[in-house]
Amino acid sequence: MKKKTVILSLAGATVVLGGFGLFGYEYSMLGQRFQALETEAFQLQEENASLNQQLDGKSSELKENISKVEEQEKYIAGQKDYVSELTQQIQEYAAKLPKDETDEESGETEDTDDMDPYGETEQDPYPDLYAQEHGSGISENQKYVYLTFDDGPSELTPQVLDLLDEYGAKATFFVVCKNNEEYAEYLPEIVKRGHTLALHSYSHDYHTIYRSLDAFLEDYEKVFDWVKKETGYTPSLFRFPGGSNNGSSYVRKEIIQEMERRGFVYYDWNVSSGDGSNLTTTENIIDNICSNIGYVENPVVLMHDGTGKQATLNALPSVLKYLAEEGYEFRSLDKTLQPVQF
């Protein structure tokens, strides 16, 4: 009986020990597995960090590229404006050349010559037989200059307004609504200080607005609504981005006809400050205005107060001083004047 108990006890102990052994083995296996998983997790963490780093690098590279592209686009837009200004200047100079010289160069014959026997070159037997010019408010003894600022409002607008005030000068602002909504508070300020608030474009994107009459109106309505909402004022003057000779001539004619039917008057310019190009310096701007102003009657001067046009702002004090000394009165444009159109 005693022997049996001993045998049974020994067998039990063996089972228990065996169980412990097995459990120990399992436990160490689990430990190893856990370690392996820990190493794997650590590796994955490291990989993740390096991927994140790469991603950060790529995204900042992408941002840099986007801002470069934006800069390029701005620059191209500026150059396009400048080219269109130059085209206009060339046309003006060509118009100043003696008639037969331009005919020779262009190979065109002006049929209207025959219908204009008492033109500038002929002695006019009826020197006083001329209708009153549109805009009778202009007195012969007074010299008026019409400064115009495109592409604002921007951070420069309040400084432009203060400089104009120093000379009691009135001007015209052709505004856009293109990433400059934060400067909307300057719109009522323009009106309050007695300037003309006029429209330029919503997007200022030539490809969009000159695609069709409808595309133009859709864009124009947006800036029109914006200005009305911010000021309560209904603008009636506008300026085509790049001037009225921009875009295809067919669409252009259609747009002009429809805009005039709606009562809007467009203004181009006859003196350019050349500041459409971002390469134009303050000195260039002063020179472009001051040396050309004397060639035209009632000069309408193209300038810009959009973001980045610091050179124009820097030129403005000298321009105002020079023109005031030359006896010009600074006026804003309105619907009663004979508009300057290309």
Ligand SMILES: [Zn+2]
């Ligand atoms: Zn413009």
